[in-house]
Amino acid sequence: MASRLPPANSETAGFWENAARGVLVVQHCPACGHRQFFPRAVCIHCMRPEPEWQPVSGFGTVHSFSVVHRPAHPDFAQRVPYVIAVIDLDEGVRMFSNIVGTTPDAVRVGQRVRVTFQPEAGDRVLPVFAPA
Amino acid sequence: MKPDWSGKVAIVGVADSDVGFLPGRTPLSLVAQAAREALSEAGLTFQDVDGVFAQWGDIMSSLLVAEYLGINARYHDSTSIGGASNVGHVGHAAAAIMAGLCDVALICYGSTFGSDRKEGAVSAPPYDLRSPQGLFEAPYGIMSPLGYYALMAQRHMARYGTTSEQLAEIAVATRKWAALNPKATRRSPMTIQDVLDSPIVSSPLHSRDCCLRTDGGGAIVVTSVERARSLRRPPVAVLGWSELATHLYDISRLPDLSGPTGAKQSGEAAFAMAGVTRDDVDVVEIYDAFTIGPLMMLEDLGFCGKGEGGAFVSGQRTAPGGDFPLNTSGGGLSYCHPGMFGVFLVIEAVRQLRGDCGERQVPEARTALCHGYGGVLSSHATLILGV
Numbered sequence: 075m076a077s078r079l080p081p082a083n084s085e086t087a088g089f090w091e092n093a094a095r096g097v098l099v100v101q102h103c104p105a106c107g108h109r110q111f112f113p114r115a116v117c118i119h120c121m122r123p124e125p126e127w128q129p130v131s132g133f134g135t136v137h138s139f140s141v142v143h144r145p146a147h148p149d150f151a152q153r154v155p156y157v158i159a160v161i162d163l164d165e166g167v168r169m170f171s172n173i174v175g176t177t178p179d180a181v182r183v184g185q186r187v188r189v190t191f192q193p194e195a196g197d198r199v200l201p202v203f204a205p206a
Numbered sequence: 207m208k209p210d211w212s213g214k215v216a217i218v219g220v221a222d223s224d225v226g227f228l229p230g231r232t233p234l235s236l237v238a239q240a241a242r243e244a245l246s247e248a249g250l251t252f253q254d255v256d257g258v259f260a261q262w263g264d265i266m267s268s269l270l271v272a273e274y275l276g277i278n279a280r281y282h283d284s285t286s287i288g289g290a291s292n293v294g295h296v297g298h299a300a301a302a303i304m305a306g307l308c309d310v311a312l313i314c315y316g317s318t319f320g321s322d323r324k325e326g327a328v329s330a331p332p333y334d335l336r337s338p339q340g341l342f343e344a345p346y347g348i349m350s351p352l353g354y355y356a357l358m359a360q361r362h363m364a365r366y367g368t369t370s371e372q373l374a375e376i377a378v379a380t381r382k383w384a385a386l387n388p389k390a391t392r393r394s395p396m397t398i399q400d401v402l403d404s405p406i407v408s409s410p411l412h413s414r415d416c417c418l419r420t421d422g423g424g425a426i427v428v429t430s431v432e433r434a435r436s437l438r439r440p441p442v443a444v445l446g447w448s449e450l451a452t453h454l455y456d457i458s459r460l461p462d463l464s465g466p467t468g469a470k471q472s473g474e475a476a477f478a479m480a481g482v483t484r485d486d487v488d489v490v491e492i493y494d495a496f497t498i499g500p501l502m503m504l505e506d507l508g509f510c511g512k513g514e515g516g517a518f519v520s521g522q523r524t525a526p527g528g529d530f531p532l533n534t535s536g537g538g539l540s541y542c543h544p545g546m547f548g549v550f551l552v553i554e555a556v557r558q559l560r561g562d563c564g565e566r567q568v569p570e571a572r573t574a575l576c577h578g579y580g581g582v583l584s585s586h587a588t589l590i591l592g593v
Contacts, residue, residue, distance in 0.1 A: 081336075083336065086341060111342075111458070112338040112341065112342045112456060137361065137462075137463060138357040138358070138360045138361035138364070138463050139357070139360060140353055140356035140357050140360055140408045140409050140410075140411075141406070141408070141409040142347060142348075142349065142353065142407075142408045142409075143405065143406050143407055143408065143409075144349065144407050144408070145347065146344075146347045146348055146349040146350070146353065147344075147347065149347075150347040153347065156347060158346050158347060158348045158353055158357070158408070159357075160357055160457065160458065160463060167458075168458035169342070169458070170342055170343045170346055170348065171346055172346045172347070182364075183360065183361060183364035183365075184364070194345075200345055200346075202346075
């Protein structure tokens, strides 16, 4: 598992620190209000450097999903079949994740989900989503 | 007023190399085979080339080509927009030629993607672990690029009722074209049920919704229409082209995963430059990395309405004998797929317009459209050709 988790850097450290405390955050620009994910060093709407981290509710809707039958990497071989998904957060930001806490064939586009946090190797905690 | 760029340059030579499983060959040896054949059919040599356009996943592909073929090029372009790169290169070559920066452009590709894969190994991540994909997508176990296409297909099905049977129609029709192409890798008959019975890799995509992994290469030679008239084969005019790229792997950049994608804008701009309509197009070559690709591109390019792609391809409409010839070489699904496919789209379109396609010839083909994409429907390049 450690082989697939890259080290935190200046842009992402805040995301992982909040995840470790069970809080899902996205970037928010205090100048123009734009929210974005994945994190960047600038606001892509108004170009202000260093957007801030803002907690979100953790609720969202499944925009799409796929049940994976052939593991993407040996690390995932034990988890097949597992569900990858794109989640539309209620706050208007979209993020990749896994869907957990349900059988894969029960997942639906449009399903309501809520974030939960999955411990990974080392200190890393990964946000994933379960049926709300 | 916009300058009229339509029909100022022409494609004068095309060739695909050997394709298939070719252990012992190298990308550059495949480039060399294709380049010498494409130049020879135009009556040109390596010494005539002064612009090199190449990309097969190496940072400096065009420099590798220059040294391997002994070309001193005053114009270089190793632009990568993924699988569409060589389609985009035609437009880049056209611009360079019209600007007087290049006279004879050689566009080429070669890859041993098929033989390079070790038996039994799962796909290794191609991404930098520090990239957005490495940080926020890969940890969730998404297969790259297949998983992204699966996510788009699932969304398209949820929004528009597109079915696996409709995706399979594309695979089956394309296999029928491959059966008419002596160089195609897979030529045996395949039914819709065969596609549906093939294992699901990442839902909803079955293994037969996915392109091949082979070796292969290709080359395209472009020059001005004036120069083209003095060469050996009838020139195929470049009537229009455009590109649009919005992302690489961050598919949240699309307002909706069911599209429209950048192909909508790219297609509209290419048609506007060419001054032709969708009805004028006789043969279409759209990159088919996965069956959902052509289905969504037919919508975005305006050949059918949004969400109507499934109905459009039903009843084998795109197969030999149908009223919409699509992917007449057998495509990435059945002819070859060495990792990128742009060069092969253009080679086949040119051959159709010249009447060189033998059993798979589309009768009276005068206008062709090529559409390549890269990444995960991230980048797009549209090209319209005519005779």
